[in-house]
Amino acid sequence: MTALAVSETSIKPRNAWGETLFRAACFSAATLLMAALAGVVISLVIGGWPAFKTFGFGFFTSSEWNPVTEVYGAAGPIVGTLITAFLSLVVALPLALGVAVFLVEFCPKPIANPIGVAVELLAGIPSIVYGMWGLFVFAPWFAQHVQLPLVMNAEPGSWMDKLFSGVPNGANIFTASMILAIMILPYMSAVFRELFMTVPAQVREAAYGLGCTPFEVIRSIIVPYVSKGVIGVIMLGLGRALGETMAVTFIIGNAHGFPHSIFDSGSTIASTIANEFTEATGEMHTAALVALGLVLFLITFAVLAVARLLLRGQKH
Amino acid sequence: MNDVSIAAPTQAEEQYMVAPARENLVIEARKLDFFYGKNQSLYGVDLPVERNKITALIGPSGCGKSTLLRALNRIYDLYPGQHAVGRIVLDGNDMLTDRKSLQRLRDRNSTGATVDEEPQASRAGSDLTQLRARVGMVFQKPTPFPMSIYDNVAFGVKLYHRKSKSEMDAIVERSLRRAALWDEVKDKLNKSGLGLSGGQQQRLCVARGIAVEPEVLLLDEPASALDPISTAKLEETLMELKRDFTIVIVTHNLQQAARISDYTGFMFLGKMIEFGPTEDLFSNPRAQRTRDYVTGRFG
Amino acid sequence: MDRALFRRVTNGIFVGACGLATLIALTALVLILWSLITKGIGGLELKVFTESQPAPGSEGGLANAIVGSILMCGLGMVIALVVGILAGTWLAEYGGQTTYGHVVRFLNDVLLSAPSILVGLFVYELLVAPFHGFSAYAGAVALAILATPIVTRTTEDILALQPNALREAGMALGASRAFVIRSIIWKAARTGLVTGGLLGFARISGETAPLLFTSLGNQFMNTHMSQPMASLPTTIFQFALSAYDDWQRLAWVGALLIAIAVLSINIIGRILARETHR
Numbered sequence: 063m064t065a066l067a068v069s070e071t072s073i074k075p076r077n078a079w080g081e082t083l084f085r086a087a088c089f090s091a092a093t094l095l096m097a098a099l100a101g102v103v104i105s106l107v108i109g110g111w112p113a114f115k116t117f118g119f120g121f122f123t124s125s126e127w128n129p130v131t132e133v134y135g136a137a138g139p140i141v142g143t144l145i146t147a148f149l150s151l152v153v154a155l156p157l158a159l160g161v162a163v164f165l166v167e168f169c170p171k172p173i174a175n176p177i178g179v180a181v182e183l184l185a186g187i188p189s190i191v192y193g194m195w196g197l198f199v200f201a202p203w204f205a206q207h208v209q210l211p212l213v214m215n216a217e218p219g220s221w222m223d224k225l226f227s228g229v230p231n232g233a234n235i236f237t238a239s240m241i242l243a244i245m246i247l248p249y250m251s252a253v254f255r256e257l258f259m260t261v262p263a264q265v266r267e268a269a270y271g272l273g274c275t276p277f278e279v280i281r282s283i284i285v286p287y288v289s290k291g292v293i294g295v296i297m298l299g300l301g302r303a304l305g306e307t308m309a310v311t312f313i314i315g316n317a318h319g320f321p322h323s324i325f326d327s328g329s330t331i332a333s334t335i336a337n338e339f340t341e342a343t344g345e346m347h348t349a350a351l352v353a354l355g356l357v358l359f360l361i362t363f364a365v366l367a368v369a370r371l372l373l374r375g376q377k378h
Numbered sequence: 379m380n381d382v383s384i385a386a387p388t389q390a391e392e393q394y395m396v397a398p399a400r401e402n403l404v405i406e407a408r409k410l411d412f413f414y415g416k417n418q419s420l421y422g423v424d425l426p427v428e429r430n431k432i433t434a435l436i437g438p439s440g441c442g443k444s445t446l447l448r449a450l451n452r453i454y455d456l457y458p459g460q461h462a463v464g465r466i467v468l469d470g471n472d473m474l475t476d477r478k479s480l481q482r483l484r485d486r487n488s489t490g491a492t493v494d495e496e497p498q499a500s501r502a503g504s505d506l507t508q509l510r511a512r513v514g515m516v517f518q519k520p521t522p523f524p525m526s527i528y529d530n531v532a533f534g535v536k537l538y539h540r541k542s543k544s545e546m547d548a549i550v551e552r553s554l555r556r557a558a559l560w561d562e563v564k565d566k567l568n569k570s571g572l573g574l575s576g577g578q579q580q581r582l583c584v585a586r587g588i589a590v591e592p593e594v595l596l597l598d599e600p601a602s603a604l605d606p607i608s609t610a611k612l613e614e615t616l617m618e619l620k621r622d623f624t625i626v627i628v629t630h631n632l633q634q635a636a637r638i639s640d641y642t643g644f645m646f647l648g649k650m651i652e653f654g655p656t657e658d659l660f661s662n663p664r665a666q667r668t669r670d671y672v673t674g675r676f677g
Numbered sequence: 678m679d680r681a682l683f684r685r686v687t688n689g690i691f692v693g694a695c696g697l698a699t700l701i702a703l704t705a706l707v708l709i710l711w712s713l714i715t716k717g718i719g720g721l722e723l724k725v726f727t728e729s730q731p732a733p734g735s736e737g738g739l740a741n742a743i744v745g746s747i748l749m750c751g752l753g754m755v756i757a758l759v760v761g762i763l764a765g766t767w768l769a770e771y772g773g774q775t776t777y778g779h780v781v782r783f784l785n786d787v788l789l790s791a792p793s794i795l796v797g798l799f800v801y802e803l804l805v806a807p808f809h810g811f812s813a814y815a816g817a818v819a820l821a822i823l824a825t826p827i828v829t830r831t832t833e834d835i836l837a838l839q840p841n842a843l844r845e846a847g848m849a850l851g852a853s854r855a856f857v858i859r860s861i862i863w864k865a866a867r868t869g870l871v872t873g874g875l876l877g878f879a880r881i882s883g884e885t886a887p888l889l890f891t892s893l894g895n896q897f898m899n900t901h902m903s904q905p906m907a908s909l910p911t912t913i914f915q916f917a918l919s920a921y922d923d924w925q926r927l928a929w930v931g932a933l934l935i936a937i938a939v940l941s942i943n944i945i946g947r948i949l950a951r952e953t954h955r
Binding site for chain 3: 451453456458506507508509510511514515517518519521523524525533534537538583586587590596
């Protein structure tokens, strides 16, 4: 029975090196990941520096964006980014909450699951598809059936005229926001649904056991239970809307000035970069676009950081 | 037959030790403290284990019997923050002699709470893979690896030896036979180990553990997830195995300890209350607590 | 109005509103899918897969874009899988609880939803500007940066689900930690890792923005990774914004192809994921 005594034959000289190497490889990969994010920041700072240096604070306040005279002010795209993201959130948030609540609380299970899965799958559809639909289907319909009648019926100089003025071709800030809203809607619904399902069944049952109506259970038990998470999801949705490129570029009209109404064409940071970067000839033009990128990064980083911190706190 | 020595009770709790003769010991824990972070869960525990015997550890849950078992092959090293202070002697070699463990022992000696001679730093104490090759372990829940039955058994052997296919076949067959599993699986050696029943999975883990020919086999409540028939089969296997191996088993089943073990240690609140030959401990317990426990008055 | 009635009515309104929201959302999404199918399916012929992109007004397909997408996504995924699985393993098995580990995890989460166009800018500065040329390599790296956080995240989650007993059992036989991870834990988590890879793949296969200034696009069939290369999303972008009817039609076909690809990858990933949980 000693055929296998440890002293016998060929004990492999092993382990110590393999362990160190593998561990080092894993550590390097994790560090590389951080380096990627650091690289994004550093390249944006370096690339955009000339623009900040030349235009100073005016870069943020001026809305003159002129590649011919090499004067760049980013107020237009920055405001455009904030308005479209905000508008799309205003539209998408109640809808997404409604969908999630409906699926988790009211919808019969056999229907809720397929719809839930479908919503999750739709969240994965590339944004360029949403953009194309906006350009070819939504914008023309909107121009024809909404924008034109509104503009025609508005009295010149009235508040309606001011709010709705613009070329009635459907390519404007409002339609871009709507497309963004449709795009972030499945994403937000899916995460909300997941979030609501983390509420323990006993908590829910205890509330129903007291005689609460479904509305009261949701308002007083479920939403407070995951309140941090709800804000986290809103921030995630906002982050997506802020940084989205393709869905917006197709349809916002790409005008650099300060938008005058919600039916005016405008631009966002992402759409401006997407449209002009490869065609930028002057060094200052490139620098201005990269500087725009840095502004976008700072905004989204702040939003995403808040979102992640809140969602992390939600886990158990 | 046994060199009978009764240790004086330490600290507040009375403590009775009837240890086997020193030259028959294969592994021994001496004055072992154990810490989960800052929480101490073992207090100066002694555990002498005689060669080719079955030693059982009993006691109410949370008494530290599993902790003691997990200290014997230093599996706790996986988790930062857990550490043992004291000595673990395997065949005369100290196993707690890496730099950190020695430092802790020195610190403890200097406080004077429990003083023990300090072993020399040695390679034995820092080469954990060698320690674990000599002290195998089977866990509470069956832990088949996600691979075939054959590969499960061969897994440990491959770590230490280069074997030809025919040699490996022989080792796998012998290990499975010794674990009383061969007849049930010989036709499906290439099927996944996850497809076996719970009792078979546990015997597969035993086969995997003994395939590397350890000197000591540690079993942590190996039957707690099994039905009575599988349990009986496992016990039978263990009785067979003690001819070749030394076995330490943690169990919460007193009948099981009485049935299969030669020595029994009763632990309570992180201390070894009484240790001695199984018959004595069950028929004539010396400590009041042991008497209460084995007669079912608490625990 | 008495209290009970008031509560019932409020609840009724709320339930109705939620149902309406679901109806609106589903309608919008169905409308999009409907346009996609009706406008795309007509042009779905064999020559889409066999011929490269046409000059305006002549016949052609999307073969160059499809090949380019496959090449760049493929290389990107290889990079992402290697880096992502190793990084996820580090977080789950080694340093996840250290301060450094928390920082890595947090930044990974940020990178996970960072605007993809910024990744494109970064890779432009890193790999395009210094070498004075757009290339498929640059495109693949940009895609890899987008897929890696997803792979890392799923790897960590899946490995964390593996029972500790499995690790202990491997270590108890005397295997090193690295060996236990590679030969037991990764094996046990196999399907989960594949799912993570598929999710990452689905995400990058539709990405347009990061490719605009890295791989640029190419109207000819090209398989040299060091040169500009076409991809489905950038070609769709170019065609959709063009003034030519036949290009716009091809753009719809391309959009349909991408949507089908992404949907099927996601569905396969889901089926696999469900099998792991069983």
